[in-house]
Amino acid sequence: ALTIGIVGLPNVGKSTLFNALTRAQVLAANYPFATIEPNVGVVPLPDPRLQVLADLFHSERILPATVSFVDIAGIVKGASEGEGLGNKFLANIREADAICQVTRIFADPDVVHVSGKVDPIGDIEIISTELILADLQTLENAIPRLEKEVKGKKTAPEVLDAAQRAKAVLETGRTLFAAGLADDEHVRALQLMTSKPFIYVFNTDDAGLADTTMQEQLRAIVAPADAIFLDAKFESELVELEPDEAREMLEANGQTEAGLDQLARVGFHTLGLQTYLTAGPKEARAWTIHRGWTAPQAAGVIHTDFQKGFIKAEVISFADLVDAGSVAAARAAGKARIEGKDYVMADGDVVEFRFNV
Ligand code: GDP
Numbered sequence: 001a002l003t004i005g006i007v008g009l010p011n012v013g014k015s016t017l018f019n020a021l022t023r024a025q026v027l028a029a030n031y032p033f034a035t036i037e038p039n040v041g042v043v044p045l046p047d048p049r050l051q052v053l054a055d056l057f058h059s060e061r062i063l064p065a066t067v068s069f070v071d072i073a074g075i076v077k078g079a080s081e082g083e084g085l086g087n088k089f090l091a092n093i094r095e096a097d098a099i100c101q102v103t104r105i106f107a108d109p110d111v112v113h114v115s116g117k118v119d120p121i122g123d124i125e126i127i128s129t130e131l132i133l134a135d136l137q138t139l140e141n142a143i144p145r146l147e148k149e150v151k152g153k154k155t156a157p158e159v160l161d162a163a164q165r166a167k168a169v170l171e172t173g174r175t176l177f178a179a180g181l182a183d184d185e186h187v188r189a190l191q192l193m194t195s196k197p198f199i200y201v202f203n204t205d206d207a208g209l210a211d212t213t214m215q216e217q218l219r220a221i222v223a224p225a226d227a228i229f230l231d232a233k234f235e236s237e238l239v240e241l242e243p244d245e246a247r248e249m250l251e252a253n254g255q256t257e258a259g260l261d262q263l264a265r266v267g268f269h270t271l272g273l274q275t276y277l278t279a280g281p282k283e284a285r286a287w288t289i290h291r292g293w294t295a296p297q298a299a300g301v302i303h304t305d306f307q308k309g310f311i312k313a314e315v316i317s318f319a320d321l322v323d324a325g326s327v328a329a330a331r332a333a334g335k336a337r338i339e340g341k342d343y344v345m346a347d348g349d350v351v352e353f354r355f356n357v
Pocket residue numbers: 008009010011012013014015016017106107108111203204205231232233234
């Protein structure tokens with residue numbers, strides 16, 4: 001499964017956030033494929049459509065899609081003094097598919113800030129700079145090798161060109177993601193750390209949650225990365241409550257959605273994932289696929305035999321199914337489409353696959 005690595009300077013609230021994530025974790029029993037490790041939090045992707053489907057189909061249970069977060073500890077001791085990041089830390093970042101930096105904007109005189117003051121932009125730069133330097137190091141080793149390989153016609157010139165373009169961007173102090181180079185397939189193939197998508201979690205307090213002007217400023221600075229504003233301490237209390245109580249607490253706090261739910265949604269999207277839905281008396285379920293996947297690929301997520309023996313898919317959009325009130329009514333209204341092997345899945349497709357065994 002794709003994972004999002006959580007990083008951040010000390011004392012910004014990483015552990016607090018990560019503890020909240022692990023407490024919000026899905027039941028491992030329902031997800032036999034998910035390896036549950038101490039530094040991994042597998043949280044449900046909130047999807048209100050599943051409850052609607054479960055009601056329509058009288059499903060016994062609901063199985064949402066999940067998003068995996070990895071706590072990448074051992075951060076940047078001395079990064080700001082130029083000692084750089086530990087190798088273990090970098091290796092962990094290389095394994096993650098997206099990077100989520102927790103940044104502190106809550107003011108609390110009792111919690112020491114590593115740089116002596118609350119400075120979210122400075123904190124972001126410290127980590128970006130370290131990752132940029134590590135990528136530059138990688139490229140400085142790779143480019144001479146690529147030059148030889150291109151001369152010997154063992155490597156396509158585009159690969160070398162991508163490495164040189166990436167180097168030029170990094171030398172200006174920008175991450176490849178911020179420079180928009182992460183969409184370039186040749187650059188992405190270099191597997192550099194700063195071409196991974198970034199998400200920023202700003203750990204804030206009530207004042208910060210209410211300060212939309214400040215939020216807009218920070219959003220503009222970190223774009224194209226997504227920004228989430230949450231109170232990690234509040235989130236860690238929220239996950240302890242029953243759903244009804246949690247909703248009340250959120251409302252009392254002027255929020256419509258828990259920060260962890262936002263983080264799960266944004267993280268899932270950032271990973272380039274989407275879901276399709278299945279429903280029946282046993283379960284209403286969301287299945288995770290990559291954006292752009294075809295119907296047989298999507299079927300393969302349920303079972304490889306579904307992909308191999310794929311015949312067709314009956315697809316009803318969630319909205320049409322809810323309008324019609326049942327699969328039979330949707331069929332009668334001509335809203336059930338029969339799609340073949342070239343069909344590209346759309347978000348919210350409710351699907352039944354037909355296959356040969
Ligand atoms: P880490 O070093 O980044 O993992 O940070 P921790 O999660 O251990 O948090 C450091 C300290 O800040 C702890 O004492 C937390 O209780 C406190 N803390 C974390 N989040 C918040 C927050 O949103 N508001 C306040 N006031 N304190 C927080």
